[in-house]
Amino acid sequence: YDYDGPLMKTTVPGPRSQELTKQLGDIQNVGAVNFFCNYEDSRGNYLVDVDGNRMLDIYTQISSIPIGYNHPALLKLMTNPNNLSTFVNRPALGILPPENFPDKITESLLSIAPSGMTRVQTMACGSCANENAFKSIFIWYRNKERGHNTPSEEELTTCMTNQAPGCPDLSILSFMGGFHGRTLGCLATTHSKVIHKLDVPSFDWPVAPFPRLKYPLEEFSRENAQEEARCLEEVEDLIVKWRQKGKPVAGIIIEPIQAEGGDNHASPDFFRNLRNISRKHGCAFHVDEVQTGGGCTGKFWAHEHWGMDDPAEIVSFSKKLLTGGYYQKDELQADKPYRIFNTWMGDPSKNLFLVEVLNVIRRENLLEEVTRSGKALLNGLYELQAQYPGLLSRARGQGTFCAIDVRDAATRDRLLLQARDKGMLLGGCGDQSIRFRPALVFKEYHVHIFLNIFNDVLAQN
Amino acid sequence: YDYDGPLMKTTVPGPRSQELTKQLGDIQNVGAVNFFCNYEDSRGNYLVDVDGNRMLDIYTQISSIPIGYNHPALLKLMTNPNNLSTFVNRPALGILPPENFPDKITESLLSIAPSGMTRVQTMACGSCANENAFKSIFIWYRNKERGHNTPSEEELTTCMTNQAPGCPDLSILSFMGGFHGRTLGCLATTHSKVIHKLDVPSFDWPVAPFPRLKYPLEEFSRENAQEEARCLEEVEDLIVKWRQKGKPVAGIIIEPIQAEGGDNHASPDFFRNLRNISRKHGCAFHVDEVQTGGGCTGKFWAHEHWGMDDPAEIVSFSKKLLTGGYYQKDELQADKPYRIFNTWMGDPSKNLFLVEVLNVIRRENLLEEVTRSGKALLNGLYELQAQYPGLLSRARGQGTFCAIDVRDAATRDRLLLQARDKGMLLGGCGDQSIRFRPALVFKEYHVHIFLNIFNDVLAQN
Numbered sequence: 001y002d003y004d005g006p007l008m009k010t011t012v013p014g015p016r017s018q019e020l021t022k023q024l025g026d027i028q029n030v031g032a033v034n035f036f037c038n039y040e041d042s043r044g045n046y047l048v049d050v051d052g053n054r055m056l057d058i059y060t061q062i063s064s065i066p067i068g069y070n071h072p073a074l075l076k077l078m079t080n081p082n083n084l085s086t087f088v089n090r091p092a093l094g095i096l097p098p099e100n101f102p103d104k105i106t107e108s109l110l111s112i113a114p115s116g117m118t119r120v121q122t123m124a125c126g127s128c129a130n131e132n133a134f135k136s137i138f139i140w141y142r143n144k145e146r147g148h149n150t151p152s153e154e155e156l157t158t159c160m161t162n163q164a165p166g167c168p169d170l171s172i173l174s175f176m177g178g179f180h181g182r183t184l185g186c187l188a189t190t191h192s193k194v195i196h197k198l199d200v201p202s203f204d205w206p207v208a209p210f211p212r213l214k215y216p217l218e219e220f221s222r223e224n225a226q227e228e229a230r231c232l233e234e235v236e237d238l239i240v241k242w243r244q245k246g247k248p249v250a251g252i253i254i255e256p257i258q259a260e261g262g263d264n265h266a267s268p269d270f271f272r273n274l275r276n277i278s279r280k281h282g283c284a285f286h287v288d289e290v291q292t293g294g295g296c297t298g299k300f301w302a303h304e305h306w307g308m309d310d311p312a313e314i315v316s317f318s319k320k321l322l323t324g325g326y327y328q329k330d331e332l333q334a335d336k337p338y339r340i341f342n343t344w345m346g347d348p349s350k351n352l353f354l355v356e357v358l359n360v361i362r363r364e365n366l367l368e369e370v371t372r373s374g375k376a377l378l379n380g381l382y383e384l385q386a387q388y389p390g391l392l393s394r395a396r397g398q399g400t401f402c403a404i405d406v407r408d409a410a411t412r413d414r415l416l417l418q419a420r421d422k423g424m425l426l427g428g429c430g431d432q433s434i435r436f437r438p439a440l441v442f443k444e445y446h447v448h449i450f451l452n453i454f455n456d457v458l459a460q461n
Numbered sequence: 462y463d464y465d466g467p468l469m470k471t472t473v474p475g476p477r478s479q480e481l482t483k484q485l486g487d488i489q490n491v492g493a494v495n496f497f498c499n500y501e502d503s504r505g506n507y508l509v510d511v512d513g514n515r516m517l518d519i520y521t522q523i524s525s526i527p528i529g530y531n532h533p534a535l536l537k538l539m540t541n542p543n544n545l546s547t548f549v550n551r552p553a554l555g556i557l558p559p560e561n562f563p564d565k566i567t568e569s570l571l572s573i574a575p576s577g578m579t580r581v582q583t584m585a586c587g588s589c590a591n592e593n594a595f596k597s598i599f600i601w602y603r604n605k606e607r608g609h610n611t612p613s614e615e616e617l618t619t620c621m622t623n624q625a626p627g628c629p630d631l632s633i634l635s636f637m638g639g640f641h642g643r644t645l646g647c648l649a650t651t652h653s654k655v656i657h658k659l660d661v662p663s664f665d666w667p668v669a670p671f672p673r674l675k676y677p678l679e680e681f682s683r684e685n686a687q688e689e690a691r692c693l694e695e696v697e698d699l700i701v702k703w704r705q706k707g708k709p710v711a712g713i714i715i716e717p718i719q720a721e722g723g724d725n726h727a728s729p730d731f732f733r734n735l736r737n738i739s740r741k742h743g744c745a746f747h748v749d750e751v752q753t754g755g756g757c758t759g760k761f762w763a764h765e766h767w768g769m770d771d772p773a774e775i776v777s778f779s780k781k782l783l784t785g786g787y788y789q790k791d792e793l794q795a796d797k798p799y800r801i802f803n804t805w806m807g808d809p810s811k812n813l814f815l816v817e818v819l820n821v822i823r824r825e826n827l828l829e830e831v832t833r834s835g836k837a838l839l840n841g842l843y844e845l846q847a848q849y850p851g852l853l854s855r856a857r858g859q860g861t862f863c864a865i866d867v868r869d870a871a872t873r874d875r876l877l878l879q880a881r882d883k884g885m886l887l888g889g890c891g892d893q894s895i896r897f898r899p900a901l902v903f904k905e906y907h908v909h910i911f912l913n914i915f916n917d918v919l920a921q922n
């Protein structure tokens with residue numbers, strides 16, 4: 001049901017997109033709008049815009065479309081009359097769940113639970129997933145500190161006005177270049193771009209350096225190991241320092257691959273050592289798989305590449321999973337109801353879709369496809385950077401979760417626009433990287449369509 | 462299409478609900494689960510549970526169901542094949558909006574925009590609505606302080622590690638008893654219950670007293686005016702004090718009626734004076750209509766009862782609006798793209814539903830119905846508290862957004878369970894209040910069904 005290639009009728013944005021952008025500009029800031037889409041006509045790997053341009057989508061709504069546009073399995077689900085009421089009546093899941101909720105969660109999220117985790121909490125997006133994961137961590141940490149879960153009178157009183165000890169001075173350690181969302185709690189752990197953080201009050205929480213590795217990783221293993229050791233040492237120093245400051249580190253949050261921050265990788269060893277540091281200092285280890293989860297690295301979770309039985313206390317997700325949420329180890333679950341709570345606690349209609357998405361992933365062996373396409377993509381990028389050493393460097397990736405650096409930001413931005421006008425929709429990340437975030441249905445022949453056209457674009461530059 | 466009354470087969474939760482609660486308990490904390498629902502069979506004002514009990518729903522999923530369960534207009538929308546792709550392909554609205562987005566927003570949210578506001582930003586829930594509204598406020602405030610919007614080198618550097626001046630020490634003033642959400646930014650302005658806040662780090666932001674009025678308001682206008690004056694004075698004192706502390710108040714957030722905090726009302730005069738104080742001190746005035754918005758007070762927005770042309774800088778919403786978001790005055794819109802941003806920026810499928818909900822509200826004159834039912838409900842509550850003075854007091858309300866106090870928390874909780882076993886689904890709020898949050902299709906005869914049964918319950922106590 002996929003189209004057989006891109007088809008361009010105008011430059012992008014075309015006249016209709018420009019007109020709609022103007023209209024929307026009276027209502028919102030439209031500075032980030034690329035163009036307007038015709039989602040009805042989009043199919044599989046191809047996004048169609050309102051001017052009839054059909055583009056191979058290698059960005060997929062900021063990496064959030066798991067199995068392409070209008071997948072027949074999802075459309076079919078919509079036409080099943082038994083499912084209608086799930087869309088029409090959004091429940092307050094935490095108090096009045098629908099009959100099929102435990103089964104749907106078991107069929108979907110629990111069937112892909114990370115090693116060692118049998119508990120999952122749905123939330124509506126990646127930010128509330130991380131915010132509530134932080135709260136679980138803080139509650140768990142304070143109960144550990146107290147040795148019991150009965151707060152003092154002073155805690156009960158002070159918390160109502162945001163003061164310690166009721167609202168304790170605890171912190172979450174995060175990494176420079178990390179991205180974990182934009183609500184105020186999440187934003188205190190996000191350090192990818194100035195524009196996200198400027199002018200917003202924040203918490204005095206420690207920020208560790210994330211290894212800046214040389215690629216391909218295999219060729220620079222000694223230098224890279226040194227760089228990783230340096231960062232790990234800094235992590236331990238910060239934990240000690242913040243404890244001394246009276247703001248103990250309750251948790252460490254990290255992405256398996258820093259995405260928004262520029263597709264920064266680290267070795268499985270780095271993560272295993274970091275996990276050990278978290279254990280040693282009694283901090284919860286929180287792996288944020290909002291962008292890496294869902295199969296794009298060739299495994300369902302990127303942390304599976306670390307080969308650990310006990311990878312984390314918390315793994316959060318969103319985007320390709322369609323619902324936000326987080327898995328947690330038993331001891332992290334809040335001790336009382338209503339501590340982790342909000343009106344909707346997710347959206348059962350997204351769980352319905354997720355069940356189907358997982359069926360498609362299994363039926364069509366999409367993780368193997370991703371591994372195959374990813375290999376072709378990365379090899380293609382290696383060849384291109386060999387061919388255009390002045391333009392491209394640092395090709396890297398796992399599965400189709402790939403990236404390459406461009407000489408400078410301006411050239412990167414120009415390449416993105418030129419590629420788009422030729423029917424390739426790509427995204428940037430970090431200061432000067434291009435990131436590849438195709439859907440799981442992006443096959444080897446899509447890789448070749450991309451490489452051919454991208455080659456043409458590079459040749460012009 | 463509504464049922465003609467409650468119909469109870471078991472006590473609640475019945476055996477099937479208990480079984481499912483046990484099943485879900487292996488996956489999540491289920492301490493807050495009331496019972497499991499059969500949403501297919503629920504209709505209009507009646508929620509049906511998995512044991513076949515049919516209850517008159519006066520709580521409506523924490524006040525989030527606007528026009529009852531399975532409204533035919535919403536079901537019809539689902540069967541229109543033109544709408545399917547909106548459900549199946551959730552876009553990154555901020556960069557790749559669908560063609561009909563400006564029209565749908567114009568038809569829906571803009572058609573009910575508060576006075577003086579022509580700009581609206583959708584978000585996915587009440588928390589991200591408020592979090593992003595705060596960010597808009599902080600950005601606006603800092604640009605005002607600077608006198609321009611070009612940050613210094615120092616700001617650019619410091620913000621990346623959460624430090625001032627890049628992450629400035631600004632604050633939002635909120636009220637004791639207020640509720641604005643549970644993510645860390647929102648939570649710093651929420652002060653309704655200990656359980657929401659305990660153990661979670663927070664910001665040192667000022668908390669003003671909310672007037673504690675005597676009801677009925679008309680009878681105690683002199684005392685109430687004094688109490689309101691005291692609170693307003695305290696607000697000004699706090700603004701001055703926090704400025705001196707180096708943590709200037711950039712915004713004031715308030716609910717038109719404090720909901721979670723116990724249905725606390727204040728007079729239109731109070732809000733008008735508060736609005737003036739915000740102007741005087743250059744703070745943004747942020748009215749949180751997440752629970753009060755959508756028609757339940759008899760006007761679409763509760764702040765309309767204040768009769769002001771320029772009620773606020775920001776009005777946030779969610780729940781009955783089905784999508785979260787906020788309106789803002791032009792000058793509050795962030796100056797650059799990507800400052801207010803996330804992957805989804807709402808969900809167009811919720812906007813589709815909202816268009817239909819607004820059509821139904823207009824077609825069926827539901828605001829007038831609410832006013833009529835609300836009057837009947839409040840009069841009924843006055844009569845009941847006269848009849849049971851030892852049990853009930855402080856009946857209060859606007860539209861059907863009503864509440865009454867019970868002697869103590871234990872009695873309140875018992876009454877709620879007894880009423881539920883007789884087919885009345887009610888919610889609590891504050892320490893000892895019962896809150897009424899029916900859908901907009903709750904008619905006068907539903908009020909009488911409720912009053913009769915509630916009278917029986919009270920007679921037993």
Ligand code: FES
Nearest residue numbers: 125128585586589
């Ligand atoms: S914060 Fe996640 S949906 Fe609002």
